[in-house]
Amino acid sequence: MKMFRSMRRARDVREQIEGLITRVEIEMVSNASEDVPIRKAITAGYYYHTGVLSKGGYKTVKHQQTVHIHPTSSLFEKLPRL
Numbered sequence: 001m002k003m004f005r006s007m008r009r010a011r012d013v014r015e016q017i018e019g020l021i022t023r024v025e026i027e028m029v030s031n032a033s034e035d036v037p038i039r040k041a042i043t044a045g046y047y048y049h050t051g052v053l054s055k056g057g058y059k060t061v062k063h064q065q066t067v068h069i070h071p072t073s074s075l076f077e078k079l080p081r082l
Contacts, residue, residue: 020045 020026028037038061051058057068069076 016045017041 017038018028023035024041026037026040048060048062050061051067052061054066057066059066059081
């Protein structure tokens with residue numbers, strides 16, 4: 001059962017990477033030594049999860065939604081510089 005979950009998770013990650021590659025219009029090629037498209041796709045996905053410091057917390061870059069750092073995060077106690 002554990003192997004099944006691991007394989008399903010690997011498939012889900014692969015599908016996410018494929019979606020990111022398609023969204024940023026990078027050609028999908030199969031070449032084990034060429035990892036630049038994969039790195040570009042992953043980096044493009046990070047952009048949508050970034051936040052900018054504002055009054056009362058952070059706002060997401062894409063949708064301007066107010067978000068907060070989770071209390072269990074190592075960054076929770078640190079005060080950002082303005």
